[in-house]
Amino acid sequence: MNVVDEVMELFATRGHDAYVGEPVSQLEHGLQAAYFAERERASDELVVAALLHDIGHLIHKLPEDAADHGIDTRHEHLGGAWLKRYCGPEVTEPIRLHVPAKRYLCATDAEYQAQLSPASIQSLALQGGPFKADEVADFELNPHFRAAVALRRWDDLAKIPNLEVPPLESYRPRLERVLRDA
Numbered sequence: 001m002n003v004v005d006e007v008m009e010l011f012a013t014r015g016h017d018a019y020v021g022e023p024v025s026q027l028e029h030g031l032q033a034a035y036f037a038e039r040e041r042a043s044d045e046l047v048v049a050a051l052l053h054d055i056g057h058l059i060h061k062l063p064e065d066a067a068d069h070g071i072d073t074r075h076e077h078l079g080g081a082w083l084k085r086y087c088g089p090e091v092t093e094p095i096r097l098h099v100p101a102k103r104y105l106c107a108t109d110a111e112y113q114a115q116l117s118p119a120s121i122q123s124l125a126l127q128g129g130p131f132k133a134d135e136v137a138d139f140e141l142n143p144h145f146r147a148a149v150a151l152r153r154w155d156d157l158a159k160i161p162n163l164e165v166p167p168l169e170s171y172r173p174r175l176e177r178v179l180r181d182a
């Protein structure tokens, strides 16, 4: 199976899983994140990153309520590592960094932490809490940090019940352009 079909299959089989603690499924969440990326005229790579940013949740076999058991699924590493075989850092780095980007925003944007969902606040603690000053400075040195912060904001928005967005199939041409079989 080629990688694009594999991605479609992952969403078909696991995409209807709940995004625990949020009012949308995994598929709805990815589609909404991609939609918000597109609305801001993000590059094809970043739209694909938004669509696939939580693919780690579709690959791992941990229970959906892992955070309730104090488990950090480290889904950002799993997703980034899996995708590395098929695409470059413009896609994988914002995905790998979308969790640190939350820790970054909590440290640098006073309003940001206040609007996080309860589930997101719960996972923040497991992920290490807000960045310290030296971690903020380090993060800003990463060439993909702006893309990661943008992805994070789309991620946080992408939790709207019943929002009408383009279907997964509409992203196939872009997935085919951005993802290459190893």
Ligand code: FE
Binding pocket: 029, 053, 054, 155
């Ligand atoms: Fe997400």
